[in-house]
Amino acid sequence: MAEVRLVDVTKRFGSTVAVDRVSLDIADGEFLVLVGPSGCGKSTLLRLIAGLEDVTEGQVYIGDRVVNDVPPKDRDVAMVFQNYALYPHMTVYDNMAFGLRMRKVPRDEIDRRVRQAAETLGLTNLLKRRPAQLSGGQRQRVALGRAIVRDPKVFLMDEPLSNLDAQLRVQMRTELARLHQRLGTTTIYVTHDQVEAMTLGDRIAVLRDGKLQQVATPQDIYARPANVFVASFIGSPPMNFIRGVVERIDGEVRFAGGGLSCRLKGELAETAGACLSSGDGHRREVLLGVRPEHIHARPAEGSAVPGETHLVATAEVVEPLGAETFVYVTAGAASLTVRVDPRLAVRPGDRLALTLDAEHLHLFDAATEQSLR
Ligand code: ATP
Numbered sequence: 001m002a003e004v005r006l007v008d009v010t011k012r013f014g015s016t017v018a019v020d021r022v023s024l025d026i027a028d029g030e031f032l033v034l035v036g037p038s039g040c041g042k043s044t045l046l047r048l049i050a051g052l053e054d055v056t057e058g059q060v061y062i063g064d065r066v067v068n069d070v071p072p073k074d075r076d077v078a079m080v081f082q083n084y085a086l087y088p089h090m091t092v093y094d095n096m097a098f099g100l101r102m103r104k105v106p107r108d109e110i111d112r113r114v115r116q117a118a119e120t121l122g123l124t125n126l127l128k129r130r131p132a133q134l135s136g137g138q139r140q141r142v143a144l145g146r147a148i149v150r151d152p153k154v155f156l157m158d159e160p161l162s163n164l165d166a167q168l169r170v171q172m173r174t175e176l177a178r179l180h181q182r183l184g185t186t187t188i189y190v191t192h193d194q195v196e197a198m199t200l201g202d203r204i205a206v207l208r209d210g211k212l213q214q215v216a217t218p219q220d221i222y223a224r225p226a227n228v229f230v231a232s233f234i235g236s237p238p239m240n241f242i243r244g245v246v247e248r249i250d251g252e253v254r255f256a257g258g259g260l261s262c263r264l265k266g267e268l269a270e271t272a273g274a275c276l277s278s279g280d281g282h283r284r285e286v287l288l289g290v291r292p293e294h295i296h297a298r299p300a301e302g303s304a305v306p307g308e309t310h311l312v313a314t315a316e317v318v319e320p321l322g323a324e325t326f327v328y329v330t331a332g333a334a335s336l337t338v339r340v341d342p343r344l345a346v347r348p349g350d351r352l353a354l355t356l357d358a359e360h361l362h363l364f365d366a367a368t369e370q371s372l373r
Contacts, residue, residue, distance in 0.1 A: 002153035009058035020210035033201035078147035259332020289362035
């Protein structure tokens with residue numbers, strides 16, 4: 001078994017708490033993506049699992065074994081870094097074989113494993129080249145190959161694609177997904193890139209200031225973010241927030257804020273209702289969250305005024321991206337980002353009627369910023 005288990009893991013560098021009581025179970029064969037802003041502790045967490053840093057408190061398990069005191073080379077993990085760290089004077093073949101030779105693996109076995117990995121990664125014709133004679137993408141594939149030939153229990157990858165240009169990144173991302181499907185090796189993958197996180201991860205773990213914020217499938221993180229931080233971090237452009245109150249008026253649960261006043265429906269009304277006392281008059285300060293893709297825009301009639309179900313907004317900045325257009329608007333006190341159909345041909349200054357998709361609204365407590373769900 002190659003599950004990885006972190007139990008209350010803390011890492012301090014002097015007074016800096018880089019990782020703060022993180023507990024996390026990564027299943028055998030799972031692809032877990034670690035995301036978070038710069039300095040949140042992603043690389044440190046990976047280095048703790050690899051054994052390149054010592055844990056200050058807590059336990060790291062690989063399989064059934066606590067590995068806190070096991071040196072990196074005996075943990076049976078392979079790490080892939082963003083700077084490929086290839087040996088420049090060695091051929092691709094020798095770069096891939098090096099780790100196995102150090103481990104005194106028999107020659108035939110090394111040859112078999114290197115050729116198999118080269119085949120998997122499309123490197124067979126490049127085995128005699130040196131790193132200087134390779135493109136960035138090919139070098140990164142050699143770095144992956146070096147990890148694969150070891151057939152480790154766990155892959156640890158620290159932004160492995162971040163030195164590649166946009167097109168190669170996309171290509172390598174697909175290759176990584178295919179590789180994981182084929183090998184099924186437990187993988188922990190650090191990235192800044194949302195698309196990588198959403199497309200590669202069986203689950204995503206979001207870190208902030210060394211603390212775990214939420215661990216869930218990409219769909220769940222997107223649809224049910226645990227707090228304002230996760231809601232803003234996952235999704236591009238980020239979720240919009242409208243500050244306001246929820247209150248019960250004539251038995252209805254309503255939101256009012258940023259020029260919007262609307263009745264909440266379905267699950268959201270139940271959630272909001274549950275945190276209000278049963279009588280009229282009680283209110284709670286909240287942030288209403290809505291993603292740019294869950295706001296529907298149409299041209300506003302000349303005399304349009306905000307209504308029960310819509311906002312009237314003015315387009316400030318228009319960003320056409322081809323398949324979709326993002327429009328930055330002001331609507332009363334609120335500034336919002338809206339995804340619109342490019343065929344609407346919105347121009348700065350245009351007035352838009354915006355309808356929020358009632359099925360896809362989020363409510364967060366204004367003070368704690370935690371989801372009310
Ligand atoms: P980035 O995305 O920028 O690579 P990260 O999320 O990987 O950031 P870490 O490199 O894990 O962040 O750093 C977490 C915190 O620990 C930071 O505040 C960093 O300054 C600090 N830190 C990391 N390594 C050391 C070290 N060797 N000595 C002291 N502080 C460190």
